[in-house]
Amino acid sequence: MIRLTDVKKSFGTNHVLRGINLHVPKGESMVVIGGSGTGKSILIKSVLGLVTPDAGEILVDGKDATKGDRDAFLARFGMLFQGGALFDSLPVWQNVAFRLMRGSLKRPKDQAREIAIEKLRRVGLKPDVADRFPAELSGGMQKRVGLARAIAAEPEIIFFDEPTTGLDPIMSGVINDLIREIVVEMGATTMTITHDMSSVRTIADKVAMLHDGVIQWTGPVKEMDTSGDPYLTQFVSGSADGPIEAVR
Template identity: 55%
Template sequence: MNHTPEAPAAASQPTAPAADSAVPKIQIRGLTKVFGDKVVLDGIDLDIQKGESMLVIGGSGSGKSVLLKCILGLLHPEAGSIKVDGEEVVGLYGDDLERIRRKFGMLFQNAALFDSLTVWENVAFGLVQGQRMARDRARGIAYEKLAAVGLGEDVGQLTPAELSGGMRKRVGLARAIATEPEIIFFDEPTTGLDPIMGDVIDRLIVDCVKQLGATGLSITHDMASARRISDRIAMLYKGKIIWVGPTAQIDVSGNPYVEQFINGRAEGPIQMEVRAL
């Protein structure tokens, strides 16, 4: 009878260079989120430094999306602290939460474009609705951001229904950077794309984040993408972060859970529940 092992102890994080360690851009301590009887996040600690690209990996249902939603304030944790630039986010509501959210940009898994708006209106949505910017000025910025992701003004007049999957991702990225956010979240940025388009999107992500000087936090199960867009990688398993380290060290982590995941092996300490036919 197979017995699923307990989750390994949470990983201690590598010490960041002194120049970067004063105030992390995002600091998470003891973050716990529970749904009914299921503990999804179990006392997570994680620091993300200003200007770095952090990526979180883990299997389906490991809590990656829940972590993002807690940072964004879309979910409220049962316990723990989330600080952005040293300011506590947990417990903020209304105008105080919106002030923090203005630092954020988001590339959603399926782009999440508004079908009733043209492409340029989608890109400019945060400028017009969030910042109350005049439409003419917002349109100009939208076209600039579309150009930054390799799309011309003709695309700006199209509707989302007229776009290919890769174009939708690029429009989603243009919208994510339109407000020039300090922190950009990427939710499975290459899901549904072929390998070539996935590489194109990854390169655009790296270039756009670098040009903005932004901090990136991504979640994915695509290890090729993970290696291309991240400086450091953290792995979530059973609600805990079990490994954190530089991306360059992911293949020599020495952690059997990480090794099994990145190599896509069925055999190992991570046991998948498969129901026999």
């Protein structure tokens, strides 16, 4: 469903992506791991067309991601943003139904609200949450609202950007389990970027280790602990000793 071939991106002298080769089969959950500042977010933004690569090819369902109808292209995607990215001035249900009230996916207001409430229920939130504002919700509830918004339009592809950032371990586990359940239920193709190993083990079918602008290792999550790759081993163990230099 997603294929990146020798994708490169630099910002001045900062060479962020140095030749990314990665493919994500349809219906598979790929988790990209790596330290902060290694280019994980730029990788996702490149697939979405928010960043234009300097070189290489990105195909989504066999078609060039940089060409064609942008609205139709983006309508295939859902996104859970790292910081929630909810609109403070809109009630929860309008946040969830945001895409359903605009553009090619536009639905009547009553129908959009119904769908929003159904998706809120799917992520464990009661209907009375629908008319609250984001500021009235806890961090965990806001993350659930973001997840409901990501799945509201039944997308084929969903991106999760650091889905458990800012959450306590228990709520992180709840969100990870929810994501896994929903991904399996929908049969969606997903890419998650994270450095939370509990998320990796819960969400992933396959894992890709991004370091120094390239994919250092990729394979099934069950092989992650026995990969023999020094970069992956150091990252998974959280050791300061290894090929990845720790900033001291």
